[in-house]
Amino acid sequence: MGRSPCCEKAHTNKGAWTKEEDDRLIAYIKAHGEGCWRSLPKAAGLLRCGKSCRLRWINYLRPDLKRGNFTEEEDELIIKLHSLLGNKWSLIAGRLPGRTDNEIKNYWNTHIRRKLLSRGIDPVTHRPINDSASNITISFEAAAAAARDDKAAVFRREDHPHQPKAVTVAQEQQAAADWGHGKPLKCPDLNLDLCISLPSQEEPMMMKPVKRETGVCFSCSLGLPKSTDCKCSSFLGLRTAMLDFRSLEMK
């Protein structure tokens, strides 16, 4: 069963946006706000599909975008977040104010991948390329699936082709077992000394960017400047990550 196209292709422009189109889109969003992307093009007098408008606004026109070169700190943060989250570009972007998922994805593919390779590090697994002995990589998704006792979903490799492929079934089961008993999960190579607490029983495991009343947020846990929604009362500046899944938005 096919999905109907998102827009009338015959009457929409494609390719690079013109200055006039940008101005129309900016003016419309300033007047009416974001949202209703489907109806926006017609309302704004644009011959574009809603998706295209949304992408243009989010990746290029939004006034809070930083643009310009990435700093060394941003580089390292992206690498660290990627080692934790994999290709979850929107989650990574959420931790880099003023940066978009598309921008980070492009930057990863053009700069950071090469940077890691030149350091002899596999950009997918974040492990030394010639380090054949150490091949234990535990995915947070696998752990989360195990915590849900979702046996059917316990991370079938073919369902997650983008994830590191170094984890064995036995390792997955061990991780699941450890997770289920509330043991801290450690990724030896990340040197983040991760300590993950289970969410409280009454809350569903669906990951939403819920503000925490206790503990520290993800930004603080990485020793970063506080994010705008940070409510942490203090942070000692330790490079120790107390990672709570509820501070992450998971799909």
Add this chain to the structure above:
DNA sequence: AATTGCTACAACCGCGTTCGT
């Protein structure tokens, strides 16, 4: 000066998820 190859990044596409009815 012309051509070729490479890099960077904007934009598109397909699909999974969420939301409203």
Add this chain to the structure above:
DNA sequence: GACGAACGCGGTTGTAGCAAT
């Protein structure tokens, strides 16, 4: 609960600009 529409994400493609030859 089922269904369709809309949204959002990640992978991929297209192309402009630059460097090397």
